[in-house]
Amino acid sequence: MFNRILIANRGEIAFRVMRTARALGVETVAVYSDADAGALHVEMADRAVRLGPAPVAESYLRGDAIIQAALDTGAEAIHPGYGFLSENPDFVAAVEAAGLVFIGPSADAIRAMGLKDAAKDLMVAAGVPVVPGYQGEDQTPATLAKAAGDIGYPVLIKAVAGGGGKGMRLVETPDAFDAHLASAKAEAKTAFGNERVLIEKYIQQPRHIEVQVFGDGTDAVHLFERDCSLQRRHQKVIEEAPAPGMTDAVRDAMGSAAVAAAKAIGYAGAGTVEFIVDGAGGLRADGFWFMEMNTRLQVEHPVTEAITGVDLVSWQLQVAAGGGLPMRQDDLQITGHAFEARLYAEDVPAGFLPATGRIDHLMFPEDARIDSGVRAGDEISPWYDPMIAKVTVAGVDRTAALAGLRRALAGTEVAGLVTNIGFLQRLAADKGFAAGEVDTGLIARDPDLVAAPDAGGWRLAWAAIVAAGLDVARPWQGFTLWQPLTRRIEIGETAVSLVVARDAITAEVEGTAYHFARRGAAWFCDGAACPRAYRGANAVTVFGDDPVTFALPDPLDRGAEGLGGDVVLAPMPGLVQAVKVAVGDTVTTGQRMVVLEAMKMEHVLTSPRDGVVAAVTATAGGQVVAGAPLVTLEAAT
Ligand code: ADP
Ligand code: ADP
Numbered sequence: 001m002f003n004r005i006l007i008a009n010r011g012e013i014a015f016r017v018m019r020t021a022r023a024l025g026v027e028t029v030a031v032y033s034d035a036d037a038g039a040l041h042v043e044m045a046d047r048a049v050r051l052g053p054a055p056v057a058e059s060y061l062r063g064d065a066i067i068q069a070a071l072d073t074g075a076e077a078i079h080p081g082y083g084f085l086s087e088n089p090d091f092v093a094a095v096e097a098a099g100l101v102f103i104g105p106s107a108d109a110i111r112a113m114g115l116k117d118a119a120k121d122l123m124v125a126a127g128v129p130v131v132p133g134y135q136g137e138d139q140t141p142a143t144l145a146k147a148a149g150d151i152g153y154p155v156l157i158k159a160v161a162g163g164g165g166k167g168m169r170l171v172e173t174p175d176a177f178d179a180h181l182a183s184a185k186a187e188a189k190t191a192f193g194n195e196r197v198l199i200e201k202y203i204q205q206p207r208h209i210e211v212q213v214f215g216d217g218t219d220a221v222h223l224f225e226r227d228c229s230l231q232r233r234h235q236k237v238i239e240e241a242p243a244p245g246m247t248d249a250v251r252d253a254m255g256s257a258a259v260a261a262a263k264a265i266g267y268a269g270a271g272t273v274e275f276i277v278d279g280a281g282g283l284r285a286d287g288f289w290f291m292e293m294n295t296r297l298q299v300e301h302p303v304t305e306a307i308t309g310v311d312l313v314s315w316q317l318q319v320a321a322g323g324g325l326p327m328r329q330d331d332l333q334i335t336g337h338a339f340e341a342r343l344y345a346e347d348v349p350a351g352f353l354p355a356t357g358r359i360d361h362l363m364f365p366e367d368a369r370i371d372s373g374v375r376a377g378d379e380i381s382p383w384y385d386p387m388i389a390k391v392t393v394a395g396v397d398r399t400a401a402l403a404g405l406r407r408a409l410a411g412t413e414v415a416g417l418v419t420n421i422g423f424l425q426r427l428a429a430d431k432g433f434a435a436g437e438v439d440t441g442l443i444a445r446d447p448d449l450v451a452a453p454d455a456g457g458w459r460l461a462w463a464a465i466v467a468a469g470l471d472v473a474r475p476w477q478g479f480t481l482w483q484p485l486t487r488r489i490e491i492g493e494t495a496v497s498l499v500v501a502r503d504a505i506t507a508e509v510e511g512t513a514y515h516f517a518r519r520g521a522a523w524f525c526d527g528a529a530c531p532r533a534y535r536g537a538n539a540v541t542v543f544g545d546d547p548v549t550f551a552l553p554d555p556l557d558r559g560a561e562g563l564g565g566d567v568v569l570a571p572m573p574g575l576v577q578a579v580k581v582a583v584g585d586t587v588t589t590g591q592r593m594v595v596l597e598a599m600k601m602e603h604v605l606t607s608p609r610d611g612v613v614a615a616v617t618a619t620a621g622g623q624v625v626a627g628a629p630l631v632t633l634e635a636a637t
């Protein structure tokens with residue numbers, strides 16, 4: 001085994017590789033860009049080397065700098081993760097020329113599978129079924145259009161150098177062909193520097209089923225299949241293993257085809273053979289076709305690890321260090337079922353727009369596998385993939401695993417930026433998905449899946465209570481409440497009026513009353529448990545199913561006067577320096593009540609009116625959040 005390896009990647013995959021390396025007693029070297037200087041993967045590594053500024057071309061794609069970093073730190077091998085340089089044969093060749101080991105396949109194997117057209121030709125020769133289509137040299141529009149007609153519409157135009165769904169266009173009718181061809185070529189040129197395309201039959205009701213393979217350069221085994229049919233715009237969203245509806249016969253046929261593909265190129269390490277499958281009717285041994293091979297560890301490898309008990313990164317290190325395949329085909333078995341959901345910073349209702357921002361709060365459930373490269377306080381920057389985490393859940397069977405996924409997603413809390421968590425929850429709750437009716441069109445067919453979350457009703461009422469700090473504070477404690485307190489809270493565009501009694505709050509939102517009751521530390525709304533919520537400086541996020549974030553009016557816009565009413569609130573998060581009043585004191589308008597230190601300044605909070613102090617919830621030396629009630633006056637008579 002190696003003594004020290006360098007991980008040429010960032011984020012969750014760098015962290016994940018390091019976890020296994022550490023378990024194997026292998027030291028790790030991280031590389032980072034300026035944007036990642038304080039990142040989790042840097043913190044976890046034994047050593048870390050700066051590559052350059054944030055743009056990938058000046059950092060994570062700088063093969064020369066990465067190889068130099070490995071040499072300088074005494075690393076013996078380089079793990080590429082996925083993306084970046086992982087499928088770049090020139091990088092592999094340079095790594096080997098420097099006397100280092102590339103943890104992955106040979107440059108030749110990557111080259112053989114690098115372009116989709118050449119890979120298809122190779123697979124035909126190896127006896128692996130491929131999608132009918134045209135992958136010839138002649139790239140003139142007329143030839144391509146004729147090929148499309150011969151194949152029969154609908155067809156798919158694919159960039160031969162494509163990846164991540166880029167440079168791909170579905171063409172339904174001949175008249176639309178030329179326009180789609182031009183845009184596919186333009187996109188391919190920008191993304192891959194190669195505008196060549198192939199034309200494929202578009203499989204109706206397609207399912208994406210891929211087989212995990214593992215080779216040692218001569219022999220290869222497969223670790224069964226993953227179903228990755230839940231896609232939006234050709235990008236995977238939730239993956240699972242095994243595939244729903246899979247039979248032993250089809251699994252054998254697909255597994256053998258995948259192993260044949262790996263052996264045909266003398267494959268070493270972890271790889272994935274992707275098949276497109278006709279989902280109309282059941283799975284058939286003659287109903288799957290090779291699409292492409294990903295010559296690296298895949299994003300969704302945790303579901304395979306969950307059902308096989310194999311640590312694929314450990315296998316990668318063992319084989320790269322010169323070991324043979326750790327297990328034989330017959331020793332590999334499937335136990336249970338697993339799902340993985342990809343949690344992204346993205347605005348789903350806005351068309352899956354990538355989002356950026358600071359993660360103010362991040363919490364995951366304990367009974368799920370979490371692969372993440374960020375923690376609370378980190379930024380999702382515009383420089384890299386906006387993935388926050390992968391949430392993987394296993395169960396004894398598909399039903400149990402799916403229920404576990406729903407629970408795990410309901411217990412996942414992110415605040416501070418927009419995420420796709422609500423969308424993932426709706427997918428996990430989708431009836432067709434639960435029934436195993438998965439195909440790549442499922443998401444596009446149901447507009448409800450991508451709709452904005454419900455931001456009204458009890459959620460709004462609950463957000464108002466949290467915004468007012470009434471979920472944690474007990475303004476009535478230590479004295480008898482003669483009359484209920486009333487409050488008005490503005491949330492977004494809506495005003496919520498709160499009537500606060502002992503252990504109960506009635507919130508009125510646009511004419512509807514919601515009754516909240518406290519039992520112990522928990523709150524219930526009309527009998528149902530209230531989800532957890534996070535109160536930030538400018539927003540409240542209500543978690544649980546269909547989480548939603550409500551903007552709060554800027555606290556700095558409100559002077560002492562604006563606070564009005566019966567309660568003095570903290571206008572911003574801060575430290576209570578002094579409390580100048582006590583319960584029972586008679587106060588006058590403008591009288592000093594609390595001194596708050598925030599944003600390196602002292603803020604004196606004064607009484608909004610003449611009255612008598614009913615409760616003091618602020619304590620000197622205590623930290624308070626924005627909107628926390630500090631002093632409450634007896635209701636005006
Ligand atoms: P998977 O099936 O593992 O999701 P993808 O091909 O969709 O595989 O992409 C895996 C990762 O590699 C993603 O993070 C994606 O952004 C990145 N990626 C895919 N293609 C490219 C490419 N041509 N150049 C750089 N990164 C890529
Ligand atoms: P990429 O390199 O971008 O991952 P793939 O060839 O793997 O490209 O295809 C990505 C996705 O596009 C597949 O997972 C599938 O949803 C869809 N797709 C690809 N080929 C076909 C096809 N022939 N018919 C229908 N859908 C397809």
Ligand code: MG
Binds near residue numbers: 164274292
């Ligand atoms: Mg693919």
